[in-house]
Amino acid sequence: MLTFAKPAPPNDDKRWRLVDATMRRHGQQSRGLIEALHTVQEAFGYLDDLSLRYVATSLRVPLSRAYGVATFYHFFTLKPAGKHTCVICTGTACYIKGAPLLLDAIQKDLGVLPGETTPDGKVSFLTARCLGSCGLAPAVVYDQQVAGKVSAQALREHLSQWTRHDA
Amino acid sequence: MTPSTGVKTLKIDGRDFSARPDETILDVARENKIFIPRMCELNGLSTVGACRLCLVEVKGSNKLLPSCVTHVEEGMEVTTTSERLTHYRRMIVELLFSERNHVCSVCVSNGHCELQNLAQKLGITHVRFPYRNPKVEVDASHERFVIDHNRCILCTRCVRVCDEIEGAHTWDIMGRGVDAKVITDLNQPWGSSATCTGCGKCVHVCPTGALFEKGRSVAEMEKRRSFLPYLTLMREEHE
Amino acid sequence: MSKQRLATVWLDGCSGCHMSFLDMDLRLIQLSEMADLVYSPLVDTKQFPENVDVTLVEGAVSSEEDLHKIQAVRQRTTTLVSLGDCAVTGNVPAMRNPFGTKAVCERAYCENVTLDPGIPDQVPRLLSCVRPVHEVVAVDVYIPGCPPSADVIFYAVIELLNGRKPDLSVMTRFGA
Amino acid sequence: MTPDELLEIAETERESQKRFTHRVNVCLAAGCVSCQSQAVKDALDSDIARRGWGDHCQAKGVGCMGLCSEGPLVSTGVLTGNDRLYKRVAAADAAEILDSIDGAPVSRLRCPTDVPFFQRQKKIVLENSGVIDPERIEDYIAAEGYQALIQALTEMTPREVVEQVMASGLRGRGGAGYPTGLKWSTVAKSFGVQKFVICNADEGDPGAFMDRSVLESDPHRVLEGMLIAAYAVGSSDGYIYVRAEYPLAIKRLRAAIRQAERAGLLGANICGTRFSFKIDLRLGAGAFVCGEETALIASVEGKRGTPRARPPYPAMEGLQGQPTLINNVETFANIAPIIRKGGEWYAQVGTEKSKGTKVFALAGRVQNTGLVEVPMGITLREMVFEIGGGIPDGRKFKAVQTGGPSGGCLPEEVLDQPVDYESLARLGSIMGSGGMIVIDESSCMVDVAKYFMDFCMTESCGKCTPCRVGTYQMHRILSSITEMTATPQDLAMLEEFCDLLKHTSLCGLGQSAPNPVVSTLKSFAAEYKSHIEDHTCPAGVCGKQPGGART
Structure with missing residues (x-):
């Protein structure tokens, strides 16, 4: 009978143990792919070819399918994030209450489009479909911290703190 | 004569047919030479009901049903062609043309292309919607084959034949929506794929000139598909 | 009955459709009995005249000149015909669209030029996007094909001159 | 856990809570939380400790109280x-609140509760929300939690459970409104070596956060519902598919599952019966x-x-x-x-066809x-002008959007x-999952329609042609408008696309992607x-605004 050996982690980075644990929890089955990718992203910040290949071969998922899954879901990113992240909520309530002004402000100030990181790697600019904080529209997430009723002015000030003196 | 147990009788375009319960409307139509347009369906591959060209009207249902995945039912009355269906089919084909860069005049599959033929069959003389003109690549890294994404209609026949018949699963879809794209392995050049066996089945099931053999010039790429139902049958016999 | 007024226009195309038009050979004489060719690259009229019954347009709309020309043609024509794939779909000229005008001009006038490279300013300015004729002005009849055969053109023109709207999908197709 | 043990936990918890006057x-x-309510809680905790009030006074973290715009x-x-x-x-107000606890309220912070926003609500789903501590199973049990489960397991047959759900007239709250009892009965009757129960917590409508609030405020209630469903249909495996964008909800769900497992309310042989059920989380990924x-x-x-x-x-054929x-x-x-209260009790609330x-x-x-919970049948005007308190800044009402990208704009x-x-549905919208966005005269309805089309275009999976390319073409036309x-030809084409996609x-x-367009074309053609x-x-x-030029 054909035997299948689970590949060894690509390197001795300890974070692979977390990924291994998730894959084990799902019985090394292909259905654990998305959960494994979540763990990779949590541990490493993003998914790259190395991790995709490792997860895919460990779970016996075709490479193209793993890549297809990783790019289908917008929560996954294939590029490392910047030092800070700024997520603008573009849910309906936020849109009605001025999210477009925030998008405009951030695009002008940082010169990047949603999903991009500034060339100096300081700030990643993302949009979210709805944070579920509609009561606080328009909402922005600065490095995991949700801020409500954000004005373009407040956003600009926050961004300039990140870009000005960044220790 | 009464049909034996399990056999269903149905009407397609006013004509009576009998069918096995595991057959789809499209299966019955095909057996009886009734043409229903389709792009994603190919005899011998699993069905996905994605292109929406094979939608038909079924009496008693207010929804249009994809004939490739809809199983026959006793007493079903199917209409395969109507003004409404033709209108929708035309729009769908026009959408396919508008999505990428289909330039029939310089295409390897000119004259042998399912999309081109269907457009003519549906009486499409122009595309009413603006072309999207996306910038997509041509990958000629494989030693024998080329993929030109400009001509891909995302029917996923290549994905399915590679997975279901060849068993390599080199192809899949990345991204989503209008930005979706067929890829090999980790979205790497086809020529560098470790899983591709170079069997060329994907090339031959591709309905357009998106997948072709190197060295073919305009209108020279004719595809061979007769192997497919044969392989599929062989496979089922072994299972 | 006075003769009808026929015109042909050449926008961004290879002139293959006009060649195909000429391929009608002897039938051109038959055509000339029904209509006068009042404007065409094949005749010497400088200005597109008023009151044209049928105009065949070859080529896509690529430059500002094309745009102005086709707008004038539309105004002065009763039945406007998109002749051939360039007019109908954009075809080969439109293959530049995904790349943008700047990159295309640089490739054409600089990268591939060894002697005195540089983007000229005396040629008509390119539009940012090559478009089929019907995206710019209303079109009445479409004759796809690259080029449509002389038979198709002859059939279409005769039908139009006789006041009928031909169904050409059975005779020709994209890329034919 | 036996029924008696559950009652005991409830009793003990109630007793221990009585201590806090x-x-x-x-x-x-x-x-x-995003308005720093955790800091408020921390300030209260330390102030209570400083005062030595720990024996009779407690600051308790609870779930959503509804009026999110006025938080914390x-x-x-x-x-x-x-x-x-x-x-x-x-946080600085903590001392003042504690000072006033037996005296006159702190008037500058007071939020009146005798207003329609609170008075017009009827809470069934949210009955524990803002009252119990979502991170403690004991608090849920003290509020009659898991009683329904025990009742179902010990006193009812699976069929009787389905019958009660049928009798309640409950319809799916995810959007389509399919009768829940009928769905349960179909699954119950379907044959399979294994059956699954999945809770769809992938709340995706932009502008909707009901599910998030329920999960954050009362996670055990969702587990209990799933357990009862599993018993009714004969399933032993459950999944909750929850958005990764809801970290707090995920955290509380994970904790709730652990607590329920420890209490013997999830796992093998629940409450000493032959019924076993486990629940696993699956994270959505946007x-x-x-x-x-x-x-x-x-x-x-x-x-x-x-x-x-x-x-x-x-x-019949799912997972x-x-x-x-x-x-x-x-x-x-x-x-x-x-x-707990019977299907007929539930059916008394709401309208003839929409119960509860x-x-x-x-x-x-x-x-x-x-967040508000209202009986079905309340009018849109009551929602917007009474509960919602009308339009701020002296502007004029224009539309109310329900059902998210699959819904419509009602004038x-x-x-x-x-x-x-x-x-x-008759008015051209849908109930949807419960997002209700009020739009005033400062918004352009074409722009709103474009916003939703942009959403559908980027969220289209790309599998079928009409949705993949049609949403793109519709968005292009709306952008050109x-x-x-x-x-005018573009407008006619837009209508053709609405028909095609539908x-x-x-x-x-x-x-349903065309719905926002269809409804705005109908009511805001001008x-x-x-x-x-x-x-x-x-x-x-x-x-003028960047919103008008967004791609």
Whole structure:
């Protein structure tokens, strides 16, 4: 009978143990792919070819399918994030209450489009479909911290703190 | 004569047919030479009901049903062609043309292309919607084959034949929506794929000139598909 | 009955459709009995005249000149015909669209030029996007094909001159 | 756990709670947390300790109190009947609130509760929300939690459970409104070696946060609903498919599952019966289409979340090809009270065809934004002008959007219509999952339609042609209208696309993608006209604001 050996982690980075644990929890089955990718992203910040290949071969998922899954879901990113992240909520309530002004402000100030990181790697600019904080529209997430009723002015000030003196 | 147990009788375009319960409307139509347009369906591959060209009207249902995945039912009355269906089919084909860069005049599959033929069959003389003109690549890294994404209609026949018949699963879809794209392995050049066996089945099931053999010039790429139902049958016999 | 007024226009195309038009050979004489060719690259009229019954347009709309020309043609024509794939779909000229005008001009006038490279300013300015004729002005009849055969053109023109709207999908197709 | 043990826990918990004659509830749901309510709770805790009040006074973290726009919300005196609600509370206000606990309320922070926003609500799903501590199972049990489960397991047959759900008239709260009892009965009757129960917590509608609030405020209620469903249909495996964008909800769900397992309410031989059920979490990863049942199943299986043709329906062939029951969070949250009080009790609330209550996320240009639960049949006008408190800043009402990207925009003329499945559908919108966005005259309806089309375009999975390319073409036309370059022919083409997508798309996303366009074309045709014919935007949005030029 054909035997299948689970590949060894690509390197001795300890974070692979977390990924291994998730894959084990799902019985090394292909259905654990998305959960494994979540763990990779949590541990490493993003998914790259190395991790995709490792997860895919460990779970016996075709490479193209793993890549297809990783790019289908917008929560996954294939590029490392910047030092800070700024997520603008573009849910309906936020849109009605001025999210477009925030998008405009951030695009002008940082010169990047949603999903991009500034060339100096300081700030990643993302949009979210709805944070579920509609009561606080328009909402922005600065490095995991949700801020409500954000004005373009407040956003600009926050961004300039990140870009000005960044220790 | 009464049909034996399990056999269903149905009407397609006013004509009576009998069918096995595991057959789809499209299966019955095909057996009886009734043409229903389709792009994603190919005899011998699993069905996905994605292109929406094979939608038909079924009496008693207010929804249009994809004939490739809809199983026959006793007493079903199917209409395969109507003004409404033709209108929708035309729009769908026009959408396919508008999505990428289909330039029939310089295409390897000119004259042998399912999309081109269907457009003519549906009486499409122009595309009413603006072309999207996306910038997509041509990958000629494989030693024998080329993929030109400009001509891909995302029917996923290549994905399915590679997975279901060849068993390599080199192809899949990345991204989503209008930005979706067929890829090999980790979205790497086809020529560098470790899983591709170079069997060329994907090339031959591709309905357009998106997948072709190197060295073919305009209108020279004719595809061979007769192997497919044969392989599929062989496979089922072994299972 | 006075003769009808026929015109042909050449926008961004290879002139293959006009060649195909000429391929009608002897039938051109038959055509000339029904209509006068009042404007065409094949005749010497400088200005597109008023009151044209049928105009065949070859080529896509690529430059500002094309745009102005086709707008004038539309105004002065009763039945406007998109002749051939360039007019109908954009075809080969439109293959530049995904790349943008700047990159295309640089490739054409600089990268591939060894002697005195540089983007000229005396040629008509390119539009940012090559478009089929019907995206710019209303079109009445479409004759796809690259080029449509002389038979198709002859059939279409005769039908139009006789006041009928031909169904050409059975005779020709994209890329034919 | 036996029924008696459960009652004992409830009793012990109630007793220990009685000790606290004074209680300060602090909202720790995501809305208030993002306004620093945790700091308020911490300040209260340390002040209580400093005062040495620990034996009789407690600051308790609770779930959503509803009026999210005025957070952080704090309430006192809930048990004594002398309840007071405070709004926009800061950590610095802690001492003042504690000082006033037996005296006059702190008037500058006081939020009146005798207003329609609170008075017009009827709470079934949210009965524990803002009252119990979502992180403690004992608190849930003390509030009659898991009683319905025990009742079902020990006193009812699975069939009787289904019958009660049927009798309640409950319909799926995820959007389509399919009768829940019927779905349960189909799964119960389907044959499979294994059956699955899935809770759809992939709340994807932009502008909807009902499910998030329920999960954050009362996670055990959802588990209990799933347990009862599993018993009724004969399932032993459950999944909760929850958005990764809801970290707090995930954290509380994980904790709740652990607690329930420890208490013997999840796992093998629950309450000493032969019924076993386990629940696992699956994180969504940002794909709206996964709200569609078959796409959700694909995603739970670790695949791309693309829908497939139905039939076969998941109730017959779902996860791993087995019969699968999929209900959304709010649907499951309704189950425990239905079993506890009976289907007929539930059916008394609401309208003839839409029973019970519905939770709405009220947001947009309205005075009071937040979470409300109202009986079905309430009018749109009551929702917007009484509960919502009308439009702020002296502006004029323009439309109310329900059902998210699959719904429609309803104008002033229909405000007196009742909110129920049939009425909303008749008006050209849908109930949807419960997002209700109020739009005033400062918004352009073409721009709003474009916003939703942009959403559908980027969320289209790309599998079927009409949705993949059609949404792109529709978005292009809407953009040209907002850029004042569209022609009347473009408008006609837009209508053709509406028809095409509705009738030929594979799944609900594509089929309903035209709804916002159709409904605005119907009620706000003049706005489209003035963009196209007069090249002006009546609301002054298009061509000026960045919103008008977004791609």
